Amino acid sequence: MGNQEMLDKLRDAIVNQDINGCAGITQEALDAGIGPVEAIEGGLSVGMKIIGDKFEAAEIYLPQIMMSAKAMNAAMEILTPLLADAKAGEGVGTAITFVQEGDIHDIGHRLVTTMLGANGFKIVDLGVDVPNDDIMDEIKKLEGSKVLLVGSALMTTSMLGQKDTVEALVEENLRNSVKIMFGGAPVSDGWIAEIGADATAENAADAARVALDIMK
Structure with missing residues (x-):
């Protein structure tokens, strides 16, 4: 799987409110050689931007956006220590x-x-x-x-x-x-x-x- 496909999986985990799967996909991305900053900027943040746009357009509501935020938090528990180490x-x-x-x-x-x-x-x-x-x-x-x-x-x-x-x-x-x-x-x-x-x-x-x- 190429890097972009991996980043797309991260994006989709956020968009689909995949709380249980997001951490595993994040670790999969790291194992594939994707850095923590790239995982955030190229995958997770893209997903949150989509969610934000959908919320603004009233296509989703607060329960869905909070579930996406929980999925993001699951990923960030893995990435935050790496960001600190790299002083990203x-x-x-x-x-x-x-x-x-x-x-x-x-x-x-x-x-x-x-x-x-x-x-x-x-x-x-x-x-x-x-x-x-x-x-x-x-x-x-x-x-x-x-x-x-x-x-x-x-x-x-x-x-x-x-x-x-x-x-x-x-x-x-x-x-x-x-x-x-x-x-x-x-x-x-x-x-x-x-x-x-x-x-x-x-x-x-x-x-x-x-x-x-x-x-x-």
Whole structure:
């Protein structure tokens, strides 16, 4: 089997929500000489992009996209140690992901976190209902590194907290040391410009592309 056929199998494992089979196919790809970055970029991420497009077009729904994410996670359990060994994500940076304080809606957060990890980011997942103090502490730990702050808010009330986060970064003299990407149903390009963040994305699949672009 050629490399492209192997990558297509990885892609199809994600598209078909093959949670049980994806890890085995990932190991098969590695045994065939495909590197971890190539497996992600040429196979797994392609599958997640297809899933993201189908979700956006209302061809599939949240249960299917979460099953694809689980299949991706099964593959990433095998690939992540290899990425660390190869320092494959070093040139991309660290993504600190979280759901804004006062909000516990985490489906979008988990999908975006998965997509960023699949595209070479080292992930620090702070979880849900995260206060600004915790965010500032985590950024300070990563001083001197390339850092992307990725916050999610599903409600208008928690979205307002994104402005507070940017203001806290300014007060702590940390704003220039990070790139900021906020997402969530009420978040718009206009809101991003108003609060002084860097970017938003329409969906989880698009988030990885936007994140890589602003980290260049």
